[in-house]
Structure formats: structure tokens, C-alpha cells
Amino acid sequence: MTDAPLDAPATLSDIPREPTQDGPAVxxxxxxxxxxxxxxxxxxxxxxxxxxxxxxxxxxxxxxxxxxxxxxxxxxxxxxxxxxxxxxxxxxxxxxxxxxxxxxxxxxxxxxxxxxxxxxxxxxxxxxxxxxxxxxxxxxxxxxxxxxxxxxxxxxxxxxxxxxxxxxxxxxxxxxxxxxxxxxxxxEQVIEKFGVPPEKVVDVQALCGDSVDNVPGAPGIGVKTAALLINEYGDLDTLLARAGEIKQPKRRDTLIAFADQIRLSRELVRLxxxxxxxxxxxxxVVDDPNPEELSAFLEEMEFKSLARRVGAGGAAPAQVPAAAPARPPQAAIDVNAYVCVRDMPTLDAWIVRAKAAGVVAFDTETDALSSANAALCGISLAVAPGEACYIPVGHENESNGGLEFEAPEAIEQLTVDEVVARLKPLLEDPTVLKVAQNAKYDMAVLSRHGVAVAPIEDTMLISYALEAGLHKSHGMDELSKRWLEHEPIKFSSVTGTGKSQKSFKHVPLEPATCYAAEDADVTLRLYELLRPRLAREGLLTVYETLERGMPAVLAQMENEGIKVDTDTLRKLSNDFSVRMGELEIEAHRLAGRPFNLGSPKQIGEVLFQEMGMASGKITATGAASTDASMLEDLAAQGHELPRVLLDWRQLSKLKGTYTDNLVQAIADRTGRVHTSYALASTTTGRLSSSDPNLQNIPIRTEEGRRIRKAFIAEPGHVLISADYSQIELRILAHVGDIPQLKRAFAEGHDIHAATASEMFGVPIEGMPAETRRRAKAINFGIVYGISAFGLANQLSIPQDEAGAYIKTYFERFPGIRAYMDRTKQMARTQGFVTTIFGRKVHIPAVKSKSAAERAFGDRAAINAPIQGAAADVMRRAMIRMPAALREAGLSTRMLLQVHDELVFEATEAEADATIAVVKKIMERAAEPAVSLSVPLVVEARAATNWDDAH
DNA sequence: TAAGTCACG
DNA sequence: GACGTACGTGACTTAT
The missing domain is CATH 3.40.50.1010 (5'-nuclease)
Structure with a gap:
């Protein structure tokens, strides 16, 4: 703690304030x-x-x-x-x-x-x-x-x-x-101190002088004597004029001799x-502090406890301390108070209000869930708590399946183009802060209308920076319930669900206004509530440097999409189908009866009951496991069917998850595949990708790589894959302060071989592949919070042997043990761990009553600072990348992120220059916030398809 | 909707 | 000292 242990008051906001400048009296x-x-x-x-x-x-x-x-x-x-x-x-x-x-x-x-x-x-x-x-x-x-x-x-x-x-x-x-x-x-107090009233203090000071300020005064005369003299003679000038009358010879002589010096002294002390x-x-005039500036300053100074007290007060108007429970923090949310904007003068009035407020929360409503295809239905704005509007631009009457004779009456609303044109200056105004919940979505939609929203804050990301790991979701409904004790109107309650669900554009304007404007209102209230906590809790820098820049970058990537080769995927799908059919026949033959190869339950019955194979481990529900490692074991024992099932499963997975669905995922609008990245879904700071997930495209098997080859560049272009080499182990070497690992990285050695060499005392040259493999498994295990059981499982060796490896590892690299111990300790005492960039990862499991859950929490705690720091590095690189490419004069687009890899699309002519820029930005991404004691190394390659770019 | 499985880092 | 067991994801299928 760096805070002063001074007594400081609780809050500002709950103290009634007089109006300032009221009346003439200052x-x-x-x-x-x-x-x-x-x-x-x-x-x-x-x-x-x-x-x-x-x-x-x-x-x-x-x-x-x-x-x-x-x-x-x-x-x-x-x-x-x-x-x-x-x-x-x-x-x-x-x-x-x-x-x-x-x-x-x-x-x-x-x-x-x-x-x-x-x-x-x-x-x-x-x-x-x-x-x-x-x-x-x-x-x-x-x-x-x-x-x-x-x-x-x-x-x-x-x-x-x-x-x-x-x-x-x-x-x-x-x-x-x-x-x-x-x-x-x-x-009175002045008289007490100087023996004279305030107006004569100067005279006394002139006489007695001040040794601290080096005011000479009269030698030998102190405050008491000076006061006595002044009181007797009235003032200094009179005293000096009549100095000869003073009875005490010493005083008299001094005053006469030093008269000039005394007058000088008076000039020095007189104000x-x-x-x-x-x-x-x-x-x-008294004014409240600007909460952002104050928070930023206090955070910079690392005054945590003061920041807490300050933040609990004036900075957060919505937050009411326990002392004042009777007064609700803000007006209750009233969805019927919102305005539906359908004419220009009204829209302009809202824009004026937003500008005046300097902060506006907004939300876009679209006719589809995934932003890639979504068209704008309307935009809502909130300029103050409870003061929000909805501007419909794309609503339609629902057609009756073409049964009417006449076209349905058009809805009276402003057009998309005129509304966007009018809002663009506001949304791009650098002096007006925009606030959104999951800003990435709104930015993606608006950027397709030529609007680059800035500056912008994201309540979802604020919540995530504050409480990652504490909650599964940082979605608006949850945040609203959590912090505003208000349950917003459900999307499904205005659109309906299931088969009868309608697009938002078909929702009548009245319920649409309630729903949409409420979202903006809630967002603004959440912002006012959560934002001050960032600085108070030391997370402003994390939010500003690792979160805030991401929505713009990801919106651009998602809009860009990536091209897939439909023909290749269709051919693959057919090929997989044919081979699956063959394997299915073979499986039924071996089992002696037909069964569903996709059903683990039926596989269990066939293998363990009918064919009498030895079942090994069991699943969470007590059923016999039929997972890949189990089937591998059985195959190794000489059984035929498990191998067939493994092959079938692989193809089934590839076909079902990738070939068929990737083709389906191609957007009509662009002819490309647009994933959606979740910024706040993991506990560690990683992104996740969905609809479709492009972060788990196969690579480990030959069959799988055929799918990856279907990700291609446009003609005349190349895909560039740039990935961090061993970034997690490098971060481990840094945070664990492991000299041997740091040296190996600095010298560019094979890190797993170097680990093996250090552990087993064998030279790197001529090292058996198995030795290196084991060291590699241990290295990974360490990052995951190693256990003898897990390592034994991974390496298929006895548990005591795995335990011995771990022991050796800790002996050779004592820094790792120390890192693990202090990390677990931190998690248990504080409930969270942090990355070297300051990101907080809450690990509630470490406080569980269950020993198993606690052990789980320990491992998560060990992993989070490593995985999280790698994610932080990647975010920093991504945020800097667009400007770096632009400044290098390159038209290269960033398309995908796969945790430690970025994929770009560049013209053939710009490929080499792109690789240079990308490597530089990625390798220096930790700087200047963190000076890593190991180099970050990025490998980048260009090719016409994703697989060959590796 | 949960469980099992498996694709990725 | 007991406790289940590598960390983080998303998507598919079957079965309830």
C-alpha cells in the first residue's frame, strides 16, 4: 500500500451542497x-x-x-x-x-x-x-x-x-x-500568539525577525518584547521615532542602531x-473533480485506497453508499418514457443534447444476429439516465406471405442514409464520448455505413477488465441485473421465439422503442457505475491498453472475413462421406450388428458388453469412456474395431464441423466467411471465435490440413500467417525467472531439447526423440499446473515415474516452484491472480469447500498469468497493427487471430513488406509496458492457402 | 439441455 | 490430508 494512513472522509456525493455563486457573497x-x-x-x-x-x-x-x-x-x-x-x-x-x-x-x-x-x-x-x-x-x-x-x-x-x-x-x-x-x-488566536492584533503582527515580526526565513529584525528582541513595545507605542513607526524614550538602555540602543534593518524586515514580512x-x-469557483482525470491520476500514483474513497463519491453519481439507502441512485428505469424519433428536427434536438452532455450511449438494432449479414433497423441513444430515444430506419410491416392484394402500408420513419449522415459527425466527434455495450458489434455495423465511431468505451469490456473470471457473462442483461437490479426487456419477448420468431425490423415501433432505447439507457447507467471502478481498482491501464482498442480492430477483421474454396470443401465432404460409409460397413461387420457409430453409448455396449473388451476409465456420469485415448489403448491391444471407430470419428468430425458448415457459413454479401470474436468470454484474456469458430481449424493431421488448405487468398494475393514461437514458455521463463530457459531462448536453442538436456544431463546432439518428447510434455504440463497424474496420462507412463520427472524439473528450475507457490498463494489470499501487464483473473474456485475444486483453482491460477500474458501481448500487437500497416503504406488486411497467430491477406507485391512490419510489431508488442527478459520471436510466411503459410 | 467427444492454442 | 487430475475454448451428435 502506498496510501497515506491519514484520516480521510468517506464521500462527497452524499453531502448536501450549497449552490455555488448564489448571491454576491464569495x-x-x-x-x-x-x-x-x-x-x-x-x-x-x-x-x-x-x-x-x-x-x-x-x-x-x-x-x-x-x-x-x-x-x-x-x-x-x-x-x-x-x-x-x-x-x-x-x-x-x-x-x-x-x-x-x-x-x-x-x-x-x-x-x-x-x-x-x-x-x-x-x-x-x-x-x-x-x-x-x-x-x-x-x-x-x-x-x-x-x-x-x-x-x-x-x-x-x-x-x-x-x-x-x-x-x-x-x-x-x-x-x-x-x-x-x-x-x-x-x-483571538493571533493575539494569543503575537500579543498584538493581526494588523500589528507585521510590526512585531519586523522587530523580532525570523531566523528560518533569515529576516534579521532587531537583535535580542523576541516576540514578547516586541509585542510589549508595540502595545506601548502603538505601532512600529511611532516606536522607532520615539526609541530614545525607551527606559531599558539595551533595547533603546538596539532600536536606534538597527532602525533601518527593522524597517527592512518589515518590508520583508509585509504581505x-x-x-x-x-x-x-x-x-x-468550486467544481467537482473530473472523475476520469482524477481516477487516472490516482491510479498513476497507485493510491489505491484514496482512489477507492474518491471513486465511491463524486465520480460515481449512480453509486449510493450504504449510508443513504432510502434514495434510489437514479430515476427508476421506465421504458415508456423513451422517445421514438421519426422526424429530422427531433433527431437534431437529440444530437444537440448528446453534444452538450459530452457522453452518449448508443446501440444499434439489426435484422440478424451475426453482424456479418446484419442490416441496420435502428439506432438508440441515451444522453442521461432515463433519457433515451430510438431512431427506426429499417422497420417494415410484416408481409402476410404475399396474401394481401396491396403492398403493406409503409412505416413512417427516417431513412437509413439521412440518419446515418446526421449521426456520423456526432459518432465521430472527438469531443463526444460514445458508450456501447459490446461496441464491436455496433462498430462493425456502422463501419459498413462509413461511420468510424470514436472515441468509444465499452461497458462489457469495463466489466471484463474488472471481473474476468467472476462471472460467466458480461452481457448486458446480466450486468443490468447485477448492478442496476433491473431486468431489461428480453429480445425474445419483442421478437418472439422459435418458429414464430420475427426479425427486429418487423417489430412494431412502440415495443421496438422500449426495447432499444432501454438498452442505451442501461448502457449509460452501467457506464457511470462501472467506469470509475477501473481507476479505483487499478485497472484503468489494463482497460485502456488491452481492451479499449480491440472492438475497432475486431470489427474490421470480422467485416473483412476470409475466402474459402467451396469446391475443395465440397470435394472433401464427398470424399469423407464415401470413406465414412465404408468404415461404417466395416464397423457393423466387426460388431456383428448395426449400431450408431456416433453414439458413445452404443459403442460402449458393443465394445465392453458384447465384445468383452476391458473398459478403462469412466466418464463423469459413470459410463465407460470411449474417447480417443481409450480406443487407442484397445487398438494397441490388438482389437480391430476401435481403430475403425477412430478413423470414422475423425472423418465425422471433420465433415460435420468443418467441410459442410464452412460452405454454409459463406456470407452472401461478401462471398467470404466471417467469424465472430468474443472479447469477454474467457477468463484469461484470450479471445474466442464462433459462428463459425475459426480458431480450431484442423492442422494436426493430414486429413485435417486438407480443410485448412481450403482457406485461400484472393487472386493476386497471399495469406500470411505470423505466429509467436513458444510464447507461453517464454513468458514462463520470464515470470519464473529461469536462467537456463532464458539462456536457451536468448541463444535460439530448441527449448524442449534444452529442457531435456538440463533435466537428464544428456547432450542435445544425438538426443533420442523420446527424451525430447518427454521434456516437451513436461514443459506444457508446467504451464497447465502440472500433476503427476496428468503427466503420466499424457506420456502413458506410470504415475510415480511422472512424479520423479516433476521432482527433477523443480530441482533443476527452482524458480518455477517459487512462481507456482507465490501464484497459488496470491490466488488463495486475494481470489485473483494478475498477468505481468496487470490483467486481473479472478479464480473463485480456490476458495471452494471442495478440495478437488480448490486443486482445480490452483492449476487455473498457475496457468492464467501465463496464458493471460500471452493474450495480453497479442492484444497489444493487434491494437497497434492497423496503424503500423497504414503507416508503412500497405493495403494488407488482418483477417484472423488464433491465440498466438495472426493471419493477413496481402497483395503478392506487398507480402515481403507486410511480413517485416508484422514481425516487428508482434515481436515488440510487450514494450514499453513490460521489458521481457526473453526475446519474443515471430515466424511468418506467405502462401496462397492457410496450410502452406505455416 | 446435458453429456460426451474432439477440433484448436 | 484428501481430493480428483493437466490450462483455455466452441461445435457437433446423441440421448434425455
Missing amino acids: RLFLVDGSGFIFRAYHALPPLTRKSDGLPIGAISGFCNMLWKLMVDMKAQAEAPTHLAVVFDHSEQTFRNKLYEQYKAHRPPPPEDLIPQFPLMRRATRAFGVPCLELPGYEADDLIAAYACKVRDAGGEVTIISSDKDLMQLVGDRVSMLDTMKNLKIGR DCDTPLPEPVDAL
Whole structure:
């Protein structure tokens, strides 16, 4: 923890606030910035920022004190209307011209305080408070000038300081406040300290001087004597004029001898009301901090607990602390309050409101589920909680199957083109933040209408950055129920389900408006609720660098699609059918009866009951397993049928999952296959691909590769596959700090052979293939959270032998053990683990009552930082890729991502240049956030089909 | 809708 | 010390 253990208040938002600038009376708070930071510095232990050791003790205290002040201020019956923090300017001041020695003997500030000075100003601005400073003047001069100005205009001033030099300013409407001691300093307190009222403090100070500031004063005269003299003679000028009357010879002589020095001292301590004002008083009006700026700053400083407190307050209007349960956070969601926009003036009015708000949530409705073919039905906007509209553009009356004689009456709505044209400037306006739930979908749809939505935030990804692993879904319905305690209208309830389900374009405008506008409304509410948590929970950087840029990139990839060779796939499908038929006949012959080869249950009956083969392991439900490894075992025992079943299964899988369906998946619009990537479906940060899944296209078998060959480039183009070599093991070597592995990677050795060599003490040259295979299995096992059982299973060796390997591995690479132990520890104590890029992966299973589930959680915890970091690296590369290609003048398109591989389509002419750019971006993707201690290596190749590009 | 299986990293 | 057992996905088929 880097936070100051200072007492800080709970929240801002629940404290009633006076309207600012209401009436003429200005109530100004002026904070003495230097005073604040010196007190913070001395009050706190020397804290440093965890990530880089930057000293931040003073700035932490400063922030806590400032925040506490802001909260306390608002709690006052007559809350201040104006607030500023005043700083010394580091240059020489006019006092040095008067007296060279002024403040000359002051020791330099402590070394670890120096780097914190500039941060004070940033902190102040981050809290939304004006900073005041002026070259040639001290903070005290500015404080005096503002205090005089406001006081003379009939306002009130409170100076937040305990500096005695400022006490001369105290008066009827000017007081001081020592926030550390919670003391108000008024006229009485000044008299107590100086023995004179505030207006005579300067005279006393001129006499007694100040050793700290090197104000000379009169030698031998202290505060008591000075006050006595001033009270006796009325003021300094009178005293000096009548010095000869003083009875005590020493005092008399001193005052006469040092009269000039005393007058000089008075000039040095006197604060001048005529100091120019760098900002008008009006500029100091109290304002709430910009939550984003403040969050970003606090996160950068790594002030977690303050960020939490701050975020719980003003930044999140929707979040109500437990203290105020009676008041609902926002107006309840009322779907009947939404507006259906069907004319231009109304649309324009909403656009104006969105611009004024600076933030607009939006959602697109389309006539299909997958974005590849979807046409726009309408767009909804939300400009404030509860204030949302729906703009239909593509709704139609449902035809009655052509039974009517006349065409159905057209629906009165704006056209797609005019609405898009009108919304485009808003959606692309850099000063208006757009918010969407699963922005990728909306961006894909809109990009087909020539709209590049930016800047954009995604509530789904915010939830994912915050809580990956805690929930299966980060979909809007779940988020709404989870955070707003509101169940949105179900899509199926407006479209119907099953056979009678209709396209959204056929939904009547009234229910369509309720449904669509509610989505935008909910999205905006979720945004206001979740977004402040990012900074508060230290995940802003993760979100900004690993999540936020992805929707645009993926939308583009999905829209691009990839070409597949229909003929090849059809031929394959036929070929597979024929061979499956042959295998089926053979299987029935061997079984002695027909049975369904696709039914594990029937296979079990045939193999284990009728043919009497020994059943091995059982499935979760207690049935005898017939999976591939089981069938392999039986085949190895000399049985014929299992081999036939294995062959049939392979072909069945390939045909059913790939050949037939890929052809079906070709979109009419483009003639290409468009997958859909899920950004928030895995726990580790990986993507997933579906409809169709293009991340599991076969490659491991010869038959399978024939399918991969059907993924092709357009004529005159090539596909380029670029994949990270051993990225997970490289990350393991880095996080586990394994010198041998790091060296092997640095020198470009075969990592599995090097592992085997290290473990078994055999040279790499002439190493038996089996030895390397075992090391390879162990390396993979480690990444998965190894167990003797799992390794034994994988290698088909006895469990104790596998256990011995693991033991040897840990002895040779003790860093791995340490990594595993600390990772498990972290998971168990915090409930989550993190990647080197800061991504959080929650592992709730580690807290389970079941030992089995806990063990499962342990393994997931070991794997997540490795798999997750690899995913982080890939995301960074992907986000940077489009600009890098563009800047290189290349027209190359990124098409697919398969975890550690990217697939591009380039013209033949641009292939080589593309490979160079792609390799560079991918290999440097970790930088500058993380400096890996192993090189990242990318292998890239171009060919006309995907298989040959490997 | 669950279970079993298997394609991928 | 017992507990099931490599990590992360999606899609298909059968069976309920």
C-alpha cells in the first residue's frame, strides 16, 4: 500500500451542497500549497510507488489532505464557493532584491521531496482545483492579494495554513484554518500568539525577525518584547521615532542602531494586497473533480485506497453508499418514457443534447444476429439516465406471405442514409464520448455505413477488465441485473421465439422503442457505475491498453472475413462421406450388428458388453469412456474395431464441423466467411471465435490440413500467417525467472531439447526423440499446473515415474516452484491472480469447500498469468497493427487471430513488406509496458492457402 | 439441455 | 490430508 494512513472522509456525493455563486457573497478557501506538502512530508513515512520506487509519501498525504478538505468544506453549513491552492514560484522574489540574505540559509528540501513538487500541481488540477502561482512572488503574497480582494468586496476568506507569516491577514472576514490540528485561527488566536492584533503582527515580526526565513529584525528582541513595545507605542513607526524614550538602555540602543534593518524586515514580512492576480476570482469557483482525470491520476500514483474513497463519491453519481439507502441512485428505469424519433428536427434536438452532455450511449438494432449479414433497423441513444430515444430506419410491416392484394402500408420513419449522415459527425466527434455495450458489434455495423465511431468505451469490456473470471457473462442483461437490479426487456419477448420468431425490423415501433432505447439507457447507467471502478481498482491501464482498442480492430477483421474454396470443401465432404460409409460397413461387420457409430453409448455396449473388451476409465456420469485415448489403448491391444471407430470419428468430425458448415457459413454479401470474436468470454484474456469458430481449424493431421488448405487468398494475393514461437514458455521463463530457459531462448536453442538436456544431463546432439518428447510434455504440463497424474496420462507412463520427472524439473528450475507457490498463494489470499501487464483473473474456485475444486483453482491460477500474458501481448500487437500497416503504406488486411497467430491477406507485391512490419510489431508488442527478459520471436510466411503459410 | 467427444492454442 | 487430475475454448451428435 502506498496510501497515506491519514484520516480521510468517506464521500462527497452524499453531502448536501450549497449552490455555488448564489448571491454576491464569495466564500473563498485558499490553500497554502507548500504548507500542505511540508506537513504531509513530515507526517508520513517515506512511501514509494510500488511500480518504480518514485517517492510519493508527501504527495499521498497532500492528496488525502486536499480530498478531506474538499469533503469537509461541503459539509459546512455555509460551504465555500471558491477554492484554490496557492504555490510558491521557484524563482527569486522581489524580497531577494530587498535583502539578498532573505531565506538564504534555508536548507534545501529533502531529496525525496523534490520530485514530488511538480506532482502537487498535477494532483491539485486532478482534483479539479485551480492552482495559483506567479513568478517573482511567494504563495503568501498571492494569498494576501486574493484575501484582500475578496474581503474588500464583502466576501469571506479562509486561509488553509498555520504559517504565522499569514496571520497578519486575519481580520473580520479573513480567518485561518489549521486543518492538521483542526484549529481555527481568528483574531483571538493571533493575539494569543503575537500579543498584538493581526494588523500589528507585521510590526512585531519586523522587530523580532525570523531566523528560518533569515529576516534579521532587531537583535535580542523576541516576540514578547516586541509585542510589549508595540502595545506601548502603538505601532512600529511611532516606536522607532520615539526609541530614545525607551527606559531599558539595551533595547533603546538596539532600536536606534538597527532602525533601518527593522524597517527592512518589515518590508520583508509585509504581505502586499496589490500583488497582481494571475486568475480572476471568478475562475476559482468550486467544481467537482473530473472523475476520469482524477481516477487516472490516482491510479498513476497507485493510491489505491484514496482512489477507492474518491471513486465511491463524486465520480460515481449512480453509486449510493450504504449510508443513504432510502434514495434510489437514479430515476427508476421506465421504458415508456423513451422517445421514438421519426422526424429530422427531433433527431437534431437529440444530437444537440448528446453534444452538450459530452457522453452518449448508443446501440444499434439489426435484422440478424451475426453482424456479418446484419442490416441496420435502428439506432438508440441515451444522453442521461432515463433519457433515451430510438431512431427506426429499417422497420417494415410484416408481409402476410404475399396474401394481401396491396403492398403493406409503409412505416413512417427516417431513412437509413439521412440518419446515418446526421449521426456520423456526432459518432465521430472527438469531443463526444460514445458508450456501447459490446461496441464491436455496433462498430462493425456502422463501419459498413462509413461511420468510424470514436472515441468509444465499452461497458462489457469495463466489466471484463474488472471481473474476468467472476462471472460467466458480461452481457448486458446480466450486468443490468447485477448492478442496476433491473431486468431489461428480453429480445425474445419483442421478437418472439422459435418458429414464430420475427426479425427486429418487423417489430412494431412502440415495443421496438422500449426495447432499444432501454438498452442505451442501461448502457449509460452501467457506464457511470462501472467506469470509475477501473481507476479505483487499478485497472484503468489494463482497460485502456488491452481492451479499449480491440472492438475497432475486431470489427474490421470480422467485416473483412476470409475466402474459402467451396469446391475443395465440397470435394472433401464427398470424399469423407464415401470413406465414412465404408468404415461404417466395416464397423457393423466387426460388431456383428448395426449400431450408431456416433453414439458413445452404443459403442460402449458393443465394445465392453458384447465384445468383452476391458473398459478403462469412466466418464463423469459413470459410463465407460470411449474417447480417443481409450480406443487407442484397445487398438494397441490388438482389437480391430476401435481403430475403425477412430478413423470414422475423425472423418465425422471433420465433415460435420468443418467441410459442410464452412460452405454454409459463406456470407452472401461478401462471398467470404466471417467469424465472430468474443472479447469477454474467457477468463484469461484470450479471445474466442464462433459462428463459425475459426480458431480450431484442423492442422494436426493430414486429413485435417486438407480443410485448412481450403482457406485461400484472393487472386493476386497471399495469406500470411505470423505466429509467436513458444510464447507461453517464454513468458514462463520470464515470470519464473529461469536462467537456463532464458539462456536457451536468448541463444535460439530448441527449448524442449534444452529442457531435456538440463533435466537428464544428456547432450542435445544425438538426443533420442523420446527424451525430447518427454521434456516437451513436461514443459506444457508446467504451464497447465502440472500433476503427476496428468503427466503420466499424457506420456502413458506410470504415475510415480511422472512424479520423479516433476521432482527433477523443480530441482533443476527452482524458480518455477517459487512462481507456482507465490501464484497459488496470491490466488488463495486475494481470489485473483494478475498477468505481468496487470490483467486481473479472478479464480473463485480456490476458495471452494471442495478440495478437488480448490486443486482445480490452483492449476487455473498457475496457468492464467501465463496464458493471460500471452493474450495480453497479442492484444497489444493487434491494437497497434492497423496503424503500423497504414503507416508503412500497405493495403494488407488482418483477417484472423488464433491465440498466438495472426493471419493477413496481402497483395503478392506487398507480402515481403507486410511480413517485416508484422514481425516487428508482434515481436515488440510487450514494450514499453513490460521489458521481457526473453526475446519474443515471430515466424511468418506467405502462401496462397492457410496450410502452406505455416 | 446435458453429456460426451474432439477440433484448436 | 484428501481430493480428483493437466490450462483455455466452441461445435457437433446423441440421448434425455
